[in-house]
Amino acid sequence: MSAQSIFSLQGRTALVTGSSQGIGESLARGLAEAGARVVLNGRRMEALETAAEVLRADGHEVDLLSFDVTDAEAVRAAIDGYEAESGPIDILVNNAGMQHRAPLEDFPAEAFERLMRTNVTSVFQVAQAVARHMIPRGRGKIVNIASIQSALARKTIAPYTASKGGVSNLTKGMAADWAGYGIQANAIAPGYFDTPLNAALVADPEFTGWIEKRTPAGRWGQLPELRGACVFLASDASSYVNGQTLFVDGGMSVTL
Template sequence: MYLPSFQLNNKVALVTGAGRGIGRALAIGLAEAGADVAIFARTAADLEVVAAEIRALGRQAYPFTVDVTQREHIEEAVEAIIAQTGRIDILINNAGMNIRSQALAVTDEEWDTIMQTNLKSAFLCSQIVGRHMQGREYGRIINIASVAGQVALRTGVVYAATKAAMIQMTKVLALEWGKFGIQVNGIGPWYFKTPLTEKILNQPDYLAEIIARTPLKRVGELEELVGPAVFLASDAANYVTGQTLFVDGGMTIYGF
């Protein structure tokens, strides 16, 4: 009797950074669970591929080429989605990037780029979509954080700062918006096989170090993030808010 609560039938979801990697996997996973999915990315060709995959599942896809660091771009796209669908039930803030620099080598440009792409975009999308959700007294927001926001890693200090801030932002938004029926949660991945991690995971020494720090002794498969996202987006998580679920093979038990 409980399994239907995990379904997303007749829901409308929005996934940022959906052109490839984690965002693509989550967009398709939400569609498999029954949702129609709007997708944001900067590359139109990637969006069209993902949109075709969503439509092949019998769901509606709404691709938008959007720079999620720009408020006006987000507002325009969100207005278009609502005009076409009537609502946005689920928002997944996935857009992100990293530049692996030691702290003394970080430039002002790197700082600004990572902060805007990872943190500012998530806040802007949450704020803009959150206003719509508040009016409907319903919403599910999921922020894709990282284990780097919980434990200290050796490189990527700016990335880590954005992800730690995202975890705290998740808590504050959950506190502010719970009275409006909006639940805000996060997912904190460790290493997963994506186009962005392919190069570093192909380095035997680095891969061996990652696996040594992971109790399950392997990196994650993208499909293994879908279940947690569907859970947090669904009625099965009706009493869950302000949490970050680490999908990390146990890495945050002890970290680096």
């Protein structure tokens, strides 16, 4: 195969959870531009339809699959239904997640549990539902979205840090269990990116100044800069890469 063809996703279908905006929407666009049919997921159908319209206007094939990633029964029903009606899901990108900030000594127990359900349990549930179809086919790609907080901690986000460390280690476990079935499971760990959810931080001169000083690249990451890593991990180019967490962070995680 040529160097160009091993990155092609032509003829493949990619489900991206939490893809109505931000990182998920950008990754879905990157996969679509590499040739994949993309399946957008979220809880709000109107937001998914808006995102789909933009992608379709650029000539991309888009399906919508609205379900709550924290609801195990809904996940299983949605995945099984799509596989039966529309065909195989070749690529899964587990992107859905949330943040909650509070000093650890004051962190509400219910917020901790909600964060874990959204950031860790959902990754297990969606991956398991998709893998059950990938295993008989003997192939599949799973890309979990971890974080720079998989390796580093900051004040007020200790539970988020724990959840993203869990995603990185769960990714290793997926590789250990499923590599023998021809499935590659890897993770992307973004650093600090300019997203709608980070808009307040981007607008804060003090925080942005800290980002610029702390990051060797000297700036916030831009969403298109995550697409190449995702296409690599979703394509044949990464056929012998398994259980890895790829940091895309401008060098922040490797410097003091």
